[in-house]
Amino acid sequence: MKRFGFLLATGVALLALGGPAFAADAPVLPPAAVKTATDIQGKALAGSGAFGFVESLTVRVGPRLAGSPAAKLSHQWAEARFKELGLTNIKVEPFTVDGWERGLEMASITKPVAHHLHVNALGHSVTTPPEGIEAPIVRFDTLEDLEAAPEGSLKGKIAFVDKKMSRLQDGGGYGEAVGVRGKGPEAAARKGAVALLIRSIGTDSHRFPHTGITRYAEGVTAIPAGALSNPDADQLNRVLALGQPVSIKLVLSSQAMGTLNDANVLAEIKGRELPDEIVVIGAHLDSWDLGTGALDDGAGVGIVLATAKILKSLPQAPRRTVRFVLFGAEEVGLVGAEAYAKQHAAELPKHQVGTEADFGAGPVITFNANVRPEAKPVITAIGKILAPLGIVPGRGPSSGGPDIGPMTAEGVASAGLGLDGTDYFDYHHTADDTLDKVDPKKLDQAVAAYASFVWLAAESPVAFGPVDKKDH
Numbered sequence: 466m467k468r469f470g471f472l473l474a475t476g477v478a479l480l481a482l483g484g485p486a487f488a489a490d491a492p493v494l495p496p497a498a499v500k501t502a503t504d505i506q507g508k509a510l511a512g513s514g515a516f517g518f519v520e521s522l523t524v525r526v527g528p529r530l531a532g533s534p535a536a537k538l539s540h541q542w543a544e545a546r547f548k549e550l551g552l553t554n555i556k557v558e559p560f561t562v563d564g565w566e567r568g569l570e571m572a573s574i575t576k577p578v579a580h581h582l583h584v585n586a587l588g589h590s591v592t593t594p595p596e597g598i599e600a601p602i603v604r605f606d607t608l609e610d611l612e613a614a615p616e617g618s619l620k621g622k623i624a625f626v627d628k629k630m631s632r633l634q635d636g637g638g639y640g641e642a643v644g645v646r647g648k649g650p651e652a653a654a655r656k657g658a659v660a661l662l663i664r665s666i667g668t669d670s671h672r673f674p675h676t677g678i679t680r681y682a683e684g685v686t687a688i689p690a691g692a693l694s695n696p697d698a699d700q701l702n703r704v705l706a707l708g709q710p711v712s713i714k715l716v717l718s719s720q721a722m723g724t725l726n727d728a729n730v731l732a733e734i735k736g737r738e739l740p741d742e743i744v745v746i747g748a749h750l751d752s753w754d755l756g757t758g759a760l761d762d763g764a765g766v767g768i769v770l771a772t773a774k775i776l777k778s779l780p781q782a783p784r785r786t787v788r789f790v791l792f793g794a795e796e797v798g799l800v801g802a803e804a805y806a807k808q809h810a811a812e813l814p815k816h817q818v819g820t821e822a823d824f825g826a827g828p829v830i831t832f833n834a835n836v837r838p839e840a841k842p843v844i845t846a847i848g849k850i851l852a853p854l855g856i857v858p859g860r861g862p863s864s865g866g867p868d869i870g871p872m873t874a875e876g877v878a879s880a881g882l883g884l885d886g887t888d889y890f891d892y893h894h895t896a897d898d899t900l901d902k903v904d905p906k907k908l909d910q911a912v913a914a915y916a917s918f919v920w921l922a923a924e925s926p927v928a929f930g931p932v933d934k935k936d937h
């Protein structure tokens with residue numbers, strides 16, 4: 466019987482047994498696997514334990530900037546959790562990262578009227594001189610406007626880019642607004658500016674600025690770069706509207722810390738039938754230094770660990786191996802994800818699918834995937850099993866999440882469980898990203914979705930990949 470059941474689960478065997486008509490009537494997923502998926506959802510909704518993991522990480526470790534001593538502590542924390550859960554093949558896989566420390570941050574309008582401003586340095590910003598920079602400010606609506614400014618027109622000035630981010634449930638406003646954070650310092654320096662200030666990439670109206678990584682181009686002067694909180698950007702606009710020249714004083718004492726060690730932390734539940742084929746569920750362990758990284762990405766870490774806990778509690782292991790990957794150094798440019806794809810290059814063709822939780826604490830509201838055509842009926846079937854959780858098909862194929870990008874670039878299939886991001890960018894990368902923003906019930910729903918998806922992907926009778934390689 467066991468052998469017969471296994472044959473039923475394979476497309477080739479179906480054709481051999483009864484031809485195409487029989488195959489068309491057969492369930493896409495084995496009924497026993499579907500039953501287990503429903504049980505997994507019930508267990509998660511009754512209390513997945515994910516909140517406890519987020520609490521433990523944010524209290525015992527706190528903020529975990531890439532390459533910092535706290536990041537190292539987070540690796541030990543993750544290793545201990547994986548051991549507690551009884552997972553196997555636990556590994557701490559090292560890589561190096563450019564270190565950086567924030568230091569002092571102060572900004573104020575000095576002319577024509579004095580106002581204190583709330584500012585945070587962008588990640589990897591260079592320092593100002595110790596006494597700071599005081600200079601006239603020139604405002605731009607967008608990065609494109611800054612890039613179009615005449616050569617040399619910002620000599621000795623501070624550029625201010627005032628692009629507002631829109632609030633959308635799927636977080637779509639972020640992609641539109643975030644370009645200035647990465648490219649703004651280079652664009653401003655090319656026009657002669659001595660510093661760059663941006664309106665925070667965030668949807669809130671509180672006075673916590675939003676940090677995030679910036680980049681400097683080779684051969685262009687690196688200038689200090691910071692983000693003003695949204696209310697401070699509004700106030701600056703009001704002062705500019707007075708029609709008189711406006712000057713700002715900016716002090717940032719951030720500094721590069723050289724090359725530091727960081728790591729990804731991995732563990733597995735070995736597959737019962739196809740142990741060489743791997744389903745990856747990931748999140749990133751590092752965070753910015755301002756809050757405690759509860760939403761970004763403590764919640765994702767909680768979802769991954771709670772998924773491991775539920776899958777480990779099942780009477781039998783999944784058909785394929787499930788690998789739980791807690792990536793390091795996501796915030797500073799997907800450094801851990803790139804290292805993973807490189808270190809595991811030989812087995813990427815054996816990766817069934819990759820998915821990441823890195824968009825807050827839930828609930829999951831959409832599901833989509835990027836799989837080969839033969840696997841699309843399985844994705845449709847999984848979508849139906851996720852539907853009772855309130856999940857609808859997402860738009861377009863999924864990228865799987867930021868840390869999955871370097872894998873999809875090599876042709877690994879991906880799946881996206883889209884979390885509700887309506888409020889996510891009120892707190893993202895701010896001092897206000899703290900545990901009180903995480904609702905345990907919503908997080909349990911997210912675990913129900915992720916854990917049942919991962920189980921079904923591991924049970925699927927057909928392989929999800931490979932797919933076309935895509936840029937990330």
Ligand code: ZN
Nearest residue numbers: 749761762823
């Ligand atoms: Zn993140």
Ligand code: ZN
Nearest residue numbers: 753761796894
């Ligand atoms: Zn982030």
